[in-house]
Amino acid sequence: MIRIIDRYLLRAFFANYLLALFVLISLYVVLDLFVNLDEFTEGSKPILQVITNIGSYYFFQVPLYFSQLSGVITLFAACGTLARLHRNNEVIAVLASGTSVFRLATPLIVAGLAVNGLLVLDQEFLLPSIAPKLARSRDDVEGARVYEIWCVRDGENRLFNARQFSPKEQGVRGLIVLETSEDPRQKGRLRDVIIADRAQWNADRLGWDLQGHSLRMRTDSGGLSEPGKDVALEPEAIRFYPGALSPDDLLLRRQRQWINNLSLTQLDQLQASGEVPVTKVIQVKHGRYTLPIANMIFLLMGMPFFLNRAPERILNQAAKALVTCAVAFVITFIGQQMVGAAETSTLLAALPAWLPIFVFGPIAVVLLDGVKT
Template structure:
């Protein structure tokens, strides 16, 4: 119990200090990166401060993995440099047993990190984007053009030249209806269509029905289209920037409308895999403990940045592979976690104890 309190007492001040430092750096980078735009648009100090305030939770989310990695690496390197680890090992306590409190803490932090990101960081980041757009006078438009949407498992195809979100109206609207074997049996065209809160009202509709090798022409249409306007809006959703529930709904919409969804599915699985980076960070730090007695601050920083870069690059590669269909979305998100956990186990196996 004494050793548990001792290592946690050594770790938490470094972790807290690193967290504050990395958060400050991220806030400063975001502010300076957009400062010229704020000045150009004449944004008030209150509006700028509001943007930075809403960005704090996301900055914390970005900083936690680096702070945990740095805190663990610096703490263990300090204990090694002062020969305290040698004394602990000589008393019969292994490196794994001594650092087990850090591993348990990092695992609990991974769970907390997931909920913090999903329930706090994501909503606040959305408000940050809204506040930034308001400060920069950036208009938001959901108008869309050259629209093609699949529905009903691909049996119905909607096409429109343009969607006006302000009027909730589609122009040059066409509906292609297909049978179970995907053969075309009906086409409906309309000059326009507007949404009446329940269905689309077609204007100037004409139906072409294909039966027994013949085409029949009918003015008007009895087809009822109940697809919501959201189906036709120009909504570019980044799964990274929405909650898991919203991400599931968005992916379901992509599947339903026949749009590519591999990238969105990969990012969705990443939401569950990425929080474990805090556990992996501590595990890596333990495996690298005792590699240097000199310049422990510099060595800790270098090992921290190197491990983070290696993990992010690996994750970027696997995510790209999943987006292009070479591996599954699940594999794209989880391979880096499994790979670096394995590397950590190997490092711990050959660590000095």
């Protein structure tokens, strides 16, 4: 049953949460813009276009920044709420009524779990839906730049190549697709070659409309069986290529950390396809599993500094909480970066993501146990 004290604490928590959300993300945006402003102004663009590009770029970056700062935001909101109670001597009044300080922490912990649910929704639904927008560079927000595409896997047995790829026009020039044999005995051997002067993405048919000179050339044997043997190619006119990669996928794969913005379902599909090393997928998947847990552990590590029954200087307690949680955040970040370094074992590759939880979980329990109620 929700009591008056619970409603009071929850109102204060969510007010502090919104304030911390606005301040921290705004600070993130301002610092990033200050460091990278020159990239937005490259090419002598009109001032109105620069402002539009900045707004468009950071509008889609906000969900990504939220996923990175969610644990800090929750920690600030909970500790700020408890610090306010101490400053107003409300903790003494609660203790005088026979209520434990852990009773004060309970609604804040529940609220922390709820906002961690927002993090999961952000990572599993929102970020994958805007992943192509996140792949844009600061100096090409409009997508006007033309790129080369070489040897990008398109399905299980195809390599997609293009001399020019335009994200803005959703098309390519100089298309070359290499198809290898599906026969297990000739795995990896060339079977077909598709070439086209131009190709335009067809969203309705989920493939590429081939334009200009376009041919499919089949080998006479369905694969190269003898090294050094000349290959006889049989040309065949073709006007459509049912590729698995859309222009958004091609743009996304140009980003260094593109798999970080995929959902767990997409990561499972990617791991099954073998398009990227398994350890890279493990890095993202186990980081996704551990992040909400780590956020709650950091919350439990920071709150005990504000649950003391004896009046203490709030700034001193805040400094202790800041140092303790900052060290934990840094070690966790290093652990997330180390995941996937071990190429030989899936278990060893996943261990660094879970190590901060094994280390800081007991520390959080010790800190909570040391609270005098």
